[in-house]
Structure formats: structure tokens, C-alpha cells
Amino acid sequence: MDAAPEDGRKGLHVITWGCQMNVYDSARMADVLRPLGYRPVDTPDAADMVILNTCHIRDRAAEKVFSELGRLRVVKDARAIEGRRTVLAVAGCVAQAEGKEILARAPFVDIVLGPQTYHRLPEMVARASRAAGAVIDTDFPAEQKFDFLPDTQARQTPGGITSFLTIQEGCDKFCSFCVVPYTRGAEASRAVASVLAEARRMVDAGAREITLLGQNVNAYHGAAPDGRVWGLARLAEALSAIPGLARIRYTTSHPRDMDEALIAAHRDLPALMPFLHLPVQSGSDRILDAMNRGHTAGQYLELVHRLREARPDIALSSDFIVGHPGETDADFEATMQLIRDVGFAQAFSFKYSPRPGTPAAGAALQVAEPVKDARLQALQALLRTQQDAFNDATVGRALPVLFTGRGRKPGQLSGRSPYLQAVHVDGPDTLIGQVTDVEIAERLTNSLSGTLVQERAFA
Numbered sequence: 001m002d003a004a005p006e007d008g009r010k011g012l013h014v015i016t017w018g019c020q021m022n023v024y025d026s027a028r029m030a031d032v033l034r035p036l037g038y039r040p041v042d043t044p045d046a047a048d049m050v051i052l053n054t055c056h057i058r059d060r061a062a063e064k065v066f067s068e069l070g071r072l073r074v075v076k077d078a079r080a081i082e083g084r085r086t087v088l089a090v091a092g093c094v095a096q097a098e099g100k101e102i103l104a105r106a107p108f109v110d111i112v113l114g115p116q117t118y119h120r121l122p123e124m125v126a127r128a129s130r131a132a133g134a135v136i137d138t139d140f141p142a143e144q145k146f147d148f149l150p151d152t153q154a155r156q157t158p159g160g161i162t163s164f165l166t167i168q169e170g171c172d173k174f175c176s177f178c179v180v181p182y183t184r185g186a187e188a189s190r191a192v193a194s195v196l197a198e199a200r201r202m203v204d205a206g207a208r209e210i211t212l213l214g215q216n217v218n219a220y221h222g223a224a225p226d227g228r229v230w231g232l233a234r235l236a237e238a239l240s241a242i243p244g245l246a247r248i249r250y251t252t253s254h255p256r257d258m259d260e261a262l263i264a265a266h267r268d269l270p271a272l273m274p275f276l277h278l279p280v281q282s283g284s285d286r287i288l289d290a291m292n293r294g295h296t297a298g299q300y301l302e303l304v305h306r307l308r309e310a311r312p313d314i315a316l317s318s319d320f321i322v323g324h325p326g327e328t329d330a331d332f333e334a335t336m337q338l339i340r341d342v343g344f345a346q347a348f349s350f351k352y353s354p355r356p357g358t359p360a361a362g363a364a365l366q367v368a369e370p371v372k373d374a375r376l377q378a379l380q381a382l383l384r385t386q387q388d389a390f391n392d393a394t395v396g397r398a399l400p401v402l403f404t405g406r407g408r409k410p411g412q413l414s415g416r417s418p419y420l421q422a423v424h425v426d427g428p429d430t431l432i433g434q435v436t437d438v439e440i441a442e443r444l445t446n447s448l449s450g451t452l453v454q455e456r457a458f459a
């Protein structure tokens with residue numbers, strides 16, 4: 001068990017599930033609690049406050065939360081016997097969707113807060129210490145939480161060489177299967193000045209690569225100092241002018257929001273990495289329509305074509321769902337065909353999981369679990385072959401690698417290629433934070449290994 005911080009400081013333990021946006025949110029919750037004396041600790045036993053930052057996107061999300069809460073209750077009770085109080089908070093999308101249910105089933109929880117209200121955490125902590133019952137705040141407030149967060153300098157989690165920056169939240173698209181519009185609310189974009197200021201501070205703190213985050217990041221439309229509304233392409237252009245910022249990425253994009261300006265930005269901005277996560281979900285027009293995705297398979301292929309024309313070396317990644325209600329063998333085959341037609345460098349794939357309150361959950365023609373299993377296996381096998389082929393094709397090439405830290409073996413450095421591949425080489429620590437050419441020698445299961453081009457030149 002690690003010790004609680006000394007000097008009257010309090011321990012904070014945050015458990016995070018789900019996407020990078022939740023990782024970003026967890027770090028910001030730690031920031032807003034810092035002025036109250038909270039500092040991160042590694043285990044719940046040492047924590048005066050434990051936050052579960054939850055994800056509701058798939059599977060038995062709520063059940064996972066309740067079983068973790070069961071474990072935390074034991075810790076809370078044990079600490080109480082020693083006269084130490086533990087504030088237990090449930091945050092994120094499960095809290096938003098099932099806040100009342102959480103308090104009914106786990107009355108020992110002190111605070112329930114949604115993803116839009118964590119800037120109000122200090123106030124909630126104060127109320128929780130006064131109130132007899134729990135505090136619940138799952139509003140969608142009019143004010144933007146970003147305007148109430150401490151700036152990067154005041155952060156205990158400064159980020160690193162590769163940093164994440166949330167610029168957009170929420171979604172208005174209401175895909176049949178997805179809870180995001182209900183848990184994260186309507187689309188909202190941060191103001192340009194606030195994004196640029198945070199990016200500059202990240203770079204000052206050592207960031208060389210920034211990944212812009214949003215549920216629909218390319219739907220970004222932020223108010224700019226010139227009185228206009230900027231899209232993602234214009235924002236990326238302004239970011240690429242920040243000295244010291246070598247690489248820009250963004251995720252997750254929706255095909256419908258991939259406009260001409262953004263496609264052109266991939267051609268024109270060297271800092272914009274040639275790797276794009278562009279979920280398609282299915283290759284069947286019938287299922288895409290049932291999913292309410294707003295585009296056909298043909299339109300997706302056309303988009304890929306335009307992207308490759310603009311930036312021939314662009315690598316693509318995607319999300320796929322198998323077994324959406326109504327998906328037949330022919331629909332599934334159409335998805336497999338789309339995968340063969342595109343050739344993905346990487347992808348995430350999931351079995352459809354009914355989410356309470358979404359249209360697809362109540363739809364007829366749910367697909368049987370064994371059918372979903374078989375389709376997922378076949379799809380993942382094809383995607384794996386494509387990923388291996390993509391990685392194999394880099395062997396023998398020189399790739400610019402951003403080194404992010406030491407590797408596992410002594411003398412080894414680890415970094416990433418423009419295509420988000422993990423790369424290992426032997427090299428000096430002085431290269432950490434630098435972009436250097438590496439000749440790729442070998443593909444390993446989930447990474448590449450190579451040699452420094454400069455070193456070879458001097459050898």
C-alpha cells in the first residue's frame with residue numbers, strides 16, 4: 001500500500017475507462033482538485049478521493065462500474081474504521097446515463113457527475129462534505145467547462161512529447177447504435193484562441209506532437225479572433241505555425257465532415273500526419289442507412305480516393321461494427337469487400353452491443369451472438385493481414401520517427417512513425433523529443449525495429 005501524501009495534502013486516485021477524451025478529462029479533473037490539496041496516488045487505499053471515470057460505449061459498462069464500486073466500498077469501509085474518510089465519485093458517460101441507478105444501487109457513492117460538469121468538482125466536494133446524502137450533477141450546462149479549467153502551467157499532468165488536446169465535444173448525428181449524443185450532449189467546439197493558447201503551453205512544456213480530440217473532431221467549428229468561425233483545416237494551419245510543434249493529428253473523424261479544405265490540408269501542411277482514423281462501421285448501404293450514417297459505401301470509397309489523391313502516402317484506419325440489427329451474410333460480405341477495396345493500415349472492430357435508449361437496441365432482427373462472433377473473427381483476420389502487409393511494406397524504408405522515451409531494453413529508444421507505428425532503435429537519450437530518420441529493418445508483432453540513419457552514415 002503506498003502512503004498518503006504528507007503535509008495535510010490529500011490523495012486522489014482516478015480510474016479511467018474508455019477513450020482518449022476520458023484520459024484527457026481525468027487529467028483535467030485532477031487539475032481542478034489540485035487547489036484543494038489533492039495529489040495523485042497509485043492505489044485507492046491511499047486515496048482520500050477516488051474517481052471512476054466511466055465509459056458507456058459498449059458491453060456491460062454499468063456492470064463493470066458496479067463491480068469496481070463493490071471493491072471500493074471495502075476500501076472505503078476499511079479506511080473509515082481507521083477514521084479516514086474517502087470521497088467516492090462516479091464520473092463520465094455511465095454517470096450521465098445511469099446516475100440515479102448508481103445512487104440507488106450504491107448509496108455509499110458521494111458524488112455523481114457527467115462529462116460536462118467536472119469543472120464544478122470542487123464545489124461538489126464541498127457540498128458532499130456538508131450534505132448528508134450524495135451530490136449529483138449531470139447537467140448539460142450552458143457554460144463551457146473549458147473556460148473554467150486551470151491552464152496548462154497549473155496542471156499536475158502536463159502531458160508529454162505526445163499530448164492530447166480536446167477541441168470538440170458531443171455529437172448531433174444520432175447513429176442508431178450510439179449513446180454519445182445522449183451522454184455527451186450536442187456538438188460544441190472550443191474557441192480558437194483557447195485551443196491555440198493550450199497548444200502553445202503544451203509545446204512550451206515539451207510537446208512535439210499534439211492529437212486534437214473530439215467525438216466528431218472534424219465537425220469542429222470554433223469562434224476565431226477574426227470574428228469568423230474556423231473549421232478544422234484552418235485550425236490545423238494555425239497550429240502548424242507554432243514553433244516546435246512537429247506533428248499534428250486529430251481523431252475521431254466522421255466521413256460526412258471530411259470537407260475539401262481538410263483534404264487539401266493533408267496535401268499542404270507537412271505537420272499534419274499522413275494517418276487518418278476514419279470510421280466507416282459497415283460496407284453495406286442498407287446497414288449504413290439503418291445506422292443513420294448519412295453516406296453510402298461508394299461515397300466512402302470516393303472520399304478515400306480524394307484523400308489519396310491529395311496525400312498519396314496517407315494511411316487509413318477505421319472502426320467497424322459487426323452484427324448491427326438486420327445485418328445479413330450479404331451485408332457482412334459487403335463490409336469485407338470494402339475492407340479489401342480500401343486496404344487499412346490499422347482498425348478497431350466490435351460486435352454490436354445494444355445500448356439502452358438507442359434506436360437500434362429496440363430494433364427487430366437482432367443478430368445472434370455466435371453469428372456476431374464468427375463475423376468478428378473473419379473481419380479481424382482480414383484486417384490483421386492488411387495491417388501486417390502495411391507494416392511489412394515499411395521494411396527497408398527510412399521513416400521519420402518521433403522519439404518519445406526509452407524502450408524496454410537497455411540503450412533502446414521508442415518512438416512512433418508518421419503512420420502511428422511503434423518503432424524501436426538503439427540510440428542515445430538525447431534523441432528523445434526529436435524527429436530522426438530510422439531505416440526500418442524488421443516488423444515485429446506490434447512494432448517495427450530499425451537503425452538510426454545518421455548513425456549508419458557515420459559508422
Ligand code: SAM
Nearest residue numbers: 177178215252254279319320350351352353355
Ligand atoms: N464519432 C465516431 C464516428 O462516428 O465514427 C465514433 C465515436 S464512438 C465513441 C467509437 C466507436 O465505438 C464507433 O466508431 C463504433 O465503431 C463503436 N461503437 C459505438 N457504439 C457501439 C455499439 N453500440 N456497439 C458496438 N460498437 C459501438
Ligand code: SF4
Nearest residue numbers: 171173174175178180
Ligand atoms: Fe456516435 Fe460517432 Fe455516430 Fe456521433 S457520429 S452518434 S459519436 S458513432
